[in-house]
Amino acid sequence: MHIDKNTRPSRHGPGARRDLQGALLLALFTLACDGEPAAGTIEAADGASALATTVTVSFQEQVSPSAAYTGVSDTSLLESSPSTNTGADPILRMDRDHPSGTGKVANTLLRFDVSAIPSNATVQSARLTFNVKNATTGEGYFVHAASRAWNESQATWTNATSTITWSAGGASGASDRGTTSFATLLPSATGSYGVDFNAAGVSAIQDWVRNAGTNAGFVLDAPTNMDGLELDSSEATTAANRPKLTVTYTVTSPGNGTGLLGQYFVGLNFESLIRQRTDATVDFDWNTAAPDPALPVDGFSVRWTGQVVPLHSQTYTFHTQSDDGVRLWVNGQQLINNWSDHSSVENSGSIALTADQKYDIKLEYYDKTGSAVARLSWSSASQPKQVIPATQLFPAPTQQPREPGLSGLDNSGKTIPDTDYAIPAGAIFMATNGSDGNPGTQAAPVATLNRAIALVPSGGTIVVRGGTYRDWYNNGAGNYKVATKPITFQAYPHETVWFDGTDVKPASSWTSDGAGHWYIDWSTPSFCNGGYYNYKYDAQPTTNTGPCAHFDMYGDPANPAAGDPQMVFIDGAYVHEVKTLAEATPGNFFYDWTNRRLYIATNPSGHTVEVAARPVALVLGGTGYALKGLGFRRYATNEYSNTTNSAVYIGATQSLVENCVFTQMAAGSLSIKSQGGVVRRSVFAHNGFTAIGSNGQTNSATVGYDGLLLEEILVNANNTERFGTNCSRSCAQAGVKIAHMNGFTVRHSVFENNVGGAGFWCDEDCRGGVMVYNIARNNKTGLFYEVSDTGIIASNLIYDNASYGIQSCSSNTKIYNNTLVNNAAINIWIYDDARNESDKRGSDIGPDTANVDVANNILSGGNITTLKASRSDSNYTNTGPNTFFSGLDYNSYYRSGGGGKSLVNWVDTGGVNYTSLAALQAGHGWESHGHDIASGGDPFFVNQELHDYAVRGTSPAYQSGKPLPADVAQALGVAAGTVTSRGALSWPGK
Template identity: 30%
Template sequence: MKAVTMPSAPEHRPSPPIRVRTAIGALATVVAVVAGVVVPVTSASAAPTTVASDSSARVSTSGWGTADKGGAWSTWSGPSTASFSVASGVSTISGLAPGGSATAALASVSVKDVEVRGKIRLPDSKAGFYQGWELRRQGDGSAYRGRLETGGSGAVSLAVTKVKKSGETSLGRVALPAGISAGSTVSIAFRAEGSTAVSLKGKAWPVASSEPGWQLSVSDSAADRVSQGGSVGLWQYASAGNTSRSTTSFDDLVVVGSPSESAEAAPAPTTPAPAPTTPAPAPTTPTPAPTTPAPQPAPAPAPVPASPDSSQGSVPVGSARYAVPSGAIVVAPSGSDSAAGTSAAPLRTATAAVAKAKSGGTIVLRAGTYNEGVVVPFQKKLTIQSWPGEAVWFDGSVPVGAWQRSGSGWSTPWSFFPSAEIGGAVDNPRFVSPAFPYAARPDQVFLDGVQLTQVAPSQLAPGTFAPDPSSGRVLLGTDPAGHEVRISNKQQAIWVQSADSTVRGIGIRRYATPNSDKGAIRFGNTGATAENLVIQDNAMIGLNLENNGGTLSRLTVERSGMLGVGTNASYDLSITDSVIRQNNWQRFKEAPVSGGIKITRSRGVTVSNNDISRNYSSGLWLDESVYDSKVIGNTVEGNEWTGIQLELSSKAVVAGNTITGGKAGLQLMDTDDVRVYNNSIGGFSQYGIKVTQDERRQATAPTGQDRRRPIPDPTMTWVTGKITIANNAFGSGGYYQVFVLDSKTHRSADSMGITVTGNAFNQRRTTAQATLVGWGAGDNKTVTRLDSVAALSAKNGSWRNVETSGVLDLGGMGSLLASSLGIVSTLPADVAALLGQPGTARRIGAF
C-alpha cells in the first residue's frame, strides 16, 4: 500500500524582505528546496544578510547548475522523472507527473531567522498542486513550510505547516483573493523567527499588485517546534488526480538571514555571489539519499486547522491539555506493567492499564510511542487521553534494520501478512479497481516516514515494496542504507466496545487494518466521544463508529486507505470541527464505499464546520436510509467524485457550505425532502447540483434499509422529490449548474416538486459554458436546457434568480451577489438557526 507524510511550517522573526523573481515559462508541479548558508547571526539585532540568491541568468539543460549565491543545486524527482533546466532567465521543472514531487536543493546553506521571497507562475490548469517554501529544514526532514495550495476550482490558499517525520501539521491557512488563481504569476514572502516561540508569517500577491501586509501570522511554541537553523527551500507536489504532467518555473530567488521589517520593500539584490558545488537532495519528509531517492507520494493537505483561528481539526499531537483526574491510571513507555499505575510508578502499556482500570476511570498516557492494539471491553466505561502537553502516538509499525541484498532489491524476514479479504473475497473486484490492484492489501512499509507503493515481487523497483508470504519476507526496491524503514505490524490501535467511553488528545498512525477490523480506531457502543485525534496513514478506515450518540469533534483524518470516517447505525451522530483530507489513499472504486466520510442507516445526523477536501472519491456521502440530517457550514473542496452526496435518504438541510471542484458539487439521489440553502458551489467538472432517481425503492430493495425501523419505513420512500434549491451561488464550471432527471421511472422534473429560486447563476453565452438548469422529461433521457433566468421564470413564474453577464468563478461574483439581495428567498426559521443567522438575514451563497 502507499501513503504519504506531510511536513509543517517555519519559524519567524522580523526580517528584510527577500525578492525572488519567478519564472513565467512552463507550468509545473515542482519541488525546490533551497539550503541556506550558515550565518552565525540569530539575534534580532543582527544585520540582515543575503545568504542565497539566484537570478537564473545561465543555461543548463540537465539540472539547475550553480546558484548566484548559495552553491550548486541538487535536484530530485519521483516516482517518475521530471526535467530540470535553466534558460531564458528562469529555472524550470517540467514534465512532473500526477502524484509526483520534485526538489531542488542548495546544500550549503543553513540559517535560523530567515525570510524567503520569490515569484512563481502557477500552473494554468485548475488542478490540485501544492507549492511550498521550506525554512529551517533539519537533517531528519523537520522544517517549517510556507505553502500555496491550489484545488480543482483554481482557487489558491496560503498556508503554514510544520513538517516532522510523523507527518505535516497545519499551523494556519487563509484563502487568497480571487486575483490569485490558476495561471497567475505570484510574488511570495515567508518568514521564520525565534526559538522559544517561533513566529511564522506569510503573504502572496499578484506581481502587478502592490505588496500587502502579512496575510498569515502564527506562532509555534509546541514541544516539537523547529527551533534551530537549517536549510531553506522550495517544495511542490502534483495531485495524483491531475490529468496531465505539469511545469513551473522560478527565478530571482533571494534568502535573507536576520531579516528586518524596514528592509521589506527593498529591491532584490542583483549581484549574487557563486556558491558550493556539492548537491544534496531535499525531498518531502524526510530527505532521500542523492543516489537512491525515496519515492515521494502525495503530500496530504494540511491536517490540522484549515484556518488561523484553529476552528477545524485536531490540535497538534502534544498540544492537548486535559486535566488528570485523581486516581487516574498512568502509563509511560519507561514504566512496568507490574507497577502501581501511578504518576510515580506508571504502567508500561495501555493494554495493562485497561485491564487494571475500573469502569468510569481514566487512563493517562505519558509522551512516547505505543506499538499496541488495545480492546476496551464492554463492561468498562473508560477515558483514554494524553498527559497534558505531551505527544502520544499509537503507532502500528516498527523499525526494521535487518536487510540483505536479494536479487534486484533487498529483503528482510517477516511474518505479519494481514488479510486482503473484503466481503468474503480477496482483492474483491466490487471494491478494488484494476488500476490499483493492491488497494485491499493492508501491508504498509514506510521509508523515512513516506509510505511506499505495494507491488508484486516481480514488479519491485525503487520506491516500492512487495510482501512475499510464501517465503516469509518483505522485499524492498530502494536501498535501505541510511534510511529508517518501518513496517506495519499491528492491525488496529483501539477497539472501544463499551458505552460512553472517550478517546482524546492522541495520534494514531500506520496500522495495517484489514476490512474485518473496520477502523484503526473503532467505537462499537453508544455514547462514544472522539476528540482531538490525529489519525494518519492507516490501511483501511481511519475511524469507524457503529452505534448511537457518537460525538466526533476536532479530528484530523488523513490518507486512510479506503475511508477517513465511517459510521453506521448511529442515531444522533455529530461530526464537527474536523479536517478529513486525502482519504481513499489506495484508490478503491468510488462505490460502494470510499472517500472522506460515509454515513449509513442513521437518524438525527449533524455534520458541521468541517474541512472535507481533496479526498480521492466523494467528500461526504450519506447513504442507505439516513434520515433528518443537517450538513451545515462545511468546506468541501477538490474531492475527485462528488463533494456532498445524499442517496437513498430523506429529510435533510444542506446549507452554508462551500463546495468546489470534483465531478459534482452536490448530488441528491433517491432522496426527498431536502432544503438546499445558501451554498457556494463552483469549479465542478460536470454538475453543480445533480438531482436524480433510479429504480430502487425502499419497500422493495434487497438491501439498504435501516433494520431498526419497520420495513417499509413510513418516513422514507427513496423517491426523489420535494427539493428546494434557494439562495445558492453557482460559480463557473461543468455541464449543468443544476440538473434534474429521473433516469428510470418515467417521471418528469415537473412532477418531482423541485423549487429553484433566489440563486445566482453563471450566464450561458456559448455551448462551452454550463447550462443554468437541465430539466428532465418523462422519457428518462430528454433534458431541456433552461439557459437563462428568463427561461426559469417561464418555467415557474414565482422563481426569481439572477445571472452574471459573463463567465465568473465564485470569487468574481461578489458584486452581483451584493446587488441582488432583492431576489433572496426568506430563510426558514430552523435553517436560519442552523446557520446562526437571524430570520431576516439576506444573502446569496454561503454566509
C-alpha cells in the same frame, strides 16, 4: 567546533553581523570604484554607478568574509561513543566502520551562518571546500540537509542538544535529515578539495537566506561506504584549512524593473478582485472598453503597487492623467487625491528622492462610466517629463489565494492539536519508559494498553505521556481484544502521543537475496479480522464476504495491491506495494503472501524501516468512551466492513473523539457507533480508504434515534489506495461515509482532496440529516445525500470538486444558501435513484425523490451544466424533475464561459437543456426570482481569485434571498424568516 567559547565573539550577535555586512559592502564598493564599472554593475543615467548585481562571498571561520566571522559549527557523531561530544576536535571524521572492525558509524554535522546575505538575494551557486587529512574510496559521502536544530558543544550520537534527542542515532532519522543529497564528497588525495552543490543544495541555501531560522546545516554521511574520510574542522590550527562555503548570488538592482502589480476589481472601491498582473507601465486609454474581458466596461477600479527607483537625487514631480478618480502615494506620502467623477484631467505632486533608492508607490484609480484613462508620469530637473518606464518600477508581490479552513488543525496529519485536559484523581498513567509491573501512578506508570485497561476502573481515565507507542489492545494470542467498560483515554497536558501500528525492523533483521532485494520472514495472521491467509488479498470471494476487501473495490490499474493491508515505511516515507518481486525497485515493496516473506529494494543499512504489524489500536464496546488529544497512525486496517476496518473501532454508544489525529492507515481510520457519537476538532488525513464510517439504526428492527455529531473535523486526502475505481455495487470511497442514520449533524467541517468519492456521503435511508457551515473542495463530489429522507443542506461552501458540488437523490430535503463554484460537471444535481421503497433490501432505501426545496444558492463557474434534475436511467416508474420540487427559486446563476452553456439540464420523459432562466420559467414556472448572469466578471464575491467567497454589497445576491423557513433557520442558528444574502452565510475560516 570552538576550543574556548569564552574568548570569541558570538556567532549570531549584532556586532558580528555588522562586521560581516560591512565586509560585504566594502567588497562591493571595491568592485564598483576601481576606475571602470565592474562586470555586473549598472551605469546610472546621471553618471553614478549603481551597485553590482552579482556577488560571490566565502564563509570560513575567522577568515572570510573577515577575521571577525565566527559562524561555522561542526562536530562528529560517534556511534562507538554515543554520549561523547567532539565539538572541540580539529578533525571531522566519517566512517562506516569506526573504530575499525566494530561496524560502528561516524558521521559529521556542519553549519555555516549565511544570514549576512541579503534576504532578497537570489542564490546562483554554492561550493564546499575542505582540507582532506585522510582521503577515501568507494561511493563517497553525501551532503544532506539537517532538519533538526543542534548545538555544537552538546551534540552527540544520541542527542542534538543536551535536552533534545535525535529521532534515530547519528541524526539518521527521517525527522533529523533530508533524503536528498546535495553533493558527494569523494576526494582521492589529501589537500584542498572542493565540490559544487546541485540544484537542491542551492535551493536549500536560498531558503536559509530568506529564513535564517530554518538553517540547521548539513549531515555528512553515507549508507554503505566503508572507507573513512577525515577533514580539517573549523578548529584546525591552520585557519586556511577550515571548511569553507562559497556562495554566488544576485540582488535585484535599480534599473532592472519590470513594472507594477496591477490588481483589477469589480466595483468603484476595490470590492471584488478579478485579475492580478504586472503592468510594465501605467499608460492606459481604454476609451469605453474594459481593461480585461472578465471586467465590466464601467464600474471597475484598479490598484497599482510596488516600488519606484529614481535616477537622480532631486525633487521629483509625479503626474497623473485620469478619467475618473485617482490617488497616489510615494514613500507613504500622499501626493495626489482627486477621488471624484471627472473627465480626463492631469494632477501632480512633488517629493524629494535619492537616486538608486527604492521607494514604495501606490496608485489607485476607478472608472464609473464612459471613457477610462489612467496614466502615471514623472519629471525632475534632470528628468524630462515621461511615463515612468518599466525599468524603474518593481512590482509588489501578488496576493496569494488563502484557502479558508479550520484554524489550528494541520491537514497533513502530522501534528496533533495541543491539549491541556485536567487529570482526575485516581487516573492510570502510561509512559514509554513505564513498566507493566508498576501500579500505574504518575510516578510509576505502566507501559501498555493491556495493562492500563486492566487497571483502570469503570468510568476511569488513562493519561498517556508523550511518545510513540507501538501497541494495541490484544488478547495476547495475536488478535484484538474488546474493551467493555467506559474509559477516557487522554494525552498528558501539552504532550504529543502517537499510537503506531508499525514495528521498526533494524538492518540486522533483513537478509539480502543477492539480486537487489532484502527480505524478512513476515506472518500477519491477525490482519483482516484474523482471516488474512484465508484468501489472497487480490482474490477475495465474489460472494462479497471479505475478509480483506469487497471483491469489486480493489484493482485500480495504478495500485493493483490496494487490497493488501501490508505497509512499509522507509525513513518515514510510505513505500508503494507491487504485486511481483520483479517489480520491486527502490520506493516499492513486495509481499510474498504464499511464502509469508516481505521484500524491499532499498538497502536497510542506514535507514529506518518500519513495517505494519497491527490491524487495530483499540476495539471498544459498551458505552461511554472518550479519546482526547491522541494520534493514531499506520495501522494495517482493511477495506472490508469488519472489526479491523479501522484503527479505532468504537462499537460503544455515547462516545467522544476529540482533538485526535488519524493518518496513514492501510484502509479506514475510525468507525464509531452512531448513538450519541461525537467526533470533534480532529484530523483524518492520508488514509488508504474512507476515513470515518458509521452505521445507524434505520435498517434495524426497532428504529432508534442516532444523533451522530461531526463538527470541526478536517478530512483531507483519504482513499490514497484508490479503492473503488471499478466498483459495481460495493462503492463506499469517500472522506466520510455514513449510512442508515436516523438523525445526524455535520457542521463547521472541511472535506478536501479525498480521492475518487465524496467529501461527505450519507447513503441509504438516512433521515433528519443536517449538513451546515461546511467546506467541501477538490473531491469527486462535495456533499452527497443518497436515497434518503428529510434533510437540510445549508450554508456550505463547495468548490473545485472534480464532478459534482451537491449530489442528492433524497426526498423532503431543503438545499438552502450554499455557495457552489467551479464544480467541474454540475454544481447541484437532483435526481431519483432507480431503487425505490418497493424493492428495498430490508428497510434501507428512502422514498422516491419529492418535496425538494432549492433556494438562495449561488451557482457559479465554468460547469458543464450549472444545475441538473433527472430521473434514474431507463426507469420511468419513479419520480422525475417535473414532480421533484416543492420550490426552485431565488437562486443566482453565473456562467463564466458565457450564455451558450447549459444552465439547467432537465431530464424527465425527455431531456432539455435550458440555456436561460427565462426558458426554464417558461417551461416549468420556476426561478421567477432567480438571477441569470452570463457575461462580464464574477458578479457575486468579494474576492473570488483569493477565495474570499463573501457576497459583496454591490452584488445582486446581496440581501436578496428568500426568507428562511423555520427548520433551516434553526439549523443555521438564526431567526425564522430572516432575509439573507444568497449563498453561504458562513464557513470555516470566514
